[in-house]
Amino acid sequence: MPKATFFNLPEKKRQSLIKAMEMEFSRVPLFEASIANIVKTAEISRGSFYQYFKDKEDAYYYILQEQANRRNKQFIQQLQTHQGDLFEAITAFYYDLLIELPDQKEYNFFRNALLNVTHQIETIFNEIIESNLKKDGMEKITKLINRELLNIESDSELTHVIHIISAVAFRNFVEKFTKELSDEEAIESFKVEMSLLKKGIAR
């Protein structure tokens, strides 16, 4: 979490700093990102940066978390739109994600994150789908899901189902970047795997 000083900043200065961070974290992955670049772009002193953030990681996860929050809203939205059909919702969500990605900066930001996934990034990413477990206790999501459509017998199984789906979705998203798939290929692969999940893999 950024320090209080960061949130006390005048809106304009804060936005300019955010922009500078997004720039640097889109340019290279976290471990190569340099604070010198950020403060130069944002036109603040090195010392100031450390007034706002504990360290480089702190800044990075703040930016990442902002992204996650935006995406989480989109997913909730899709669940509502599709009357709780988990598969419809996740597919629509995945579609949205790819559609919006052509923005070069955002594309590179994701790319750098995913190809150097630290566990924390994966966790945050999953929160997009699994919602924020601490805040709403996953209830917001599970309440929205129409269980009639799922082959499950307990709450515990529902949790596992969500795990499975987000694991597969995540992996698909990573492959979009590593194999440099077109949007069409990525969607196709995603649909095939979701369909396999639905109907079951064993004969």
Place this chain on the structure above:
Amino acid sequence: MPKATFFNLPEKKRQSLIKAMEMEFSRVPLFEASIANIVKTAEISRGSFYQYFKDKEDAYYYILQEQANRRNKQFIQQLQTHQGDLFEAITAFYYDLLIELPDQKEYNFFRNALLNVTHQIETIFNEIIESNLKKDGMEKITKLINRELLNIESDSELTHVIHIISAVAFRNFVEKFTKELSDEEAIESFKVEMSLLKKGIAR
């Protein structure tokens, strides 16, 4: 890949260097690992290290790849033992993995790797299951799998099935560390998710 000089080393010296690297990479994740520590333990000069490896990453992925090769053999073994039953084989493999983990050094090595997963680590990890795509063209694996047991209609679907299973297995393995699950809990969770994959998630 290590340089030729590394493989020219007398066995004893090479082993001692390997041991020193394993020690350091078990102590902390890659990005915190220090070459100073490695050369001190192995009692070689800093310059020598760079005769053997291009850089820190080079050394790390060599150690990781060695691990992966050992594990891959185990998985193939399990596939043979279970007459090509993919689910039986992966479950037995996962079981083996957990059983062998109590060795503190190895446990920490995995832990550091998984909680700071770079994409390359995930890729190497998947190779354990998906075999080395370049060398054997995945054929070695796919030939061993008994397709009669699977609900698939094409080779392409088989590839997707393997993707799904390794994504879910990987995620389970990561959770073993993040949630600090006991072996029993980890196995239980793994079995539930495999069973869901088998029977299908949709009603």
Place this chain on the structure above:
DNA sequence: TATGATAGATGACACGGTGTCATTTGTCAA
């Protein structure tokens, strides 16, 4: 308006780490 206190800004610098390179040492064949 003057004062003091508190929050924020600053950049020089200590520290530590990586990878390089000129030089030395060892080995082995002719």
Place this chain on the structure above:
DNA sequence: TTGACAAATGACACCGTGTCATCTATCATA
């Protein structure tokens, strides 16, 4: 004995992070 090649060495250039003593701005209060 010589020369050529492979390997070993450690000082060092370079770069980046996070700290800290010091300076500046703001603002409530007397």
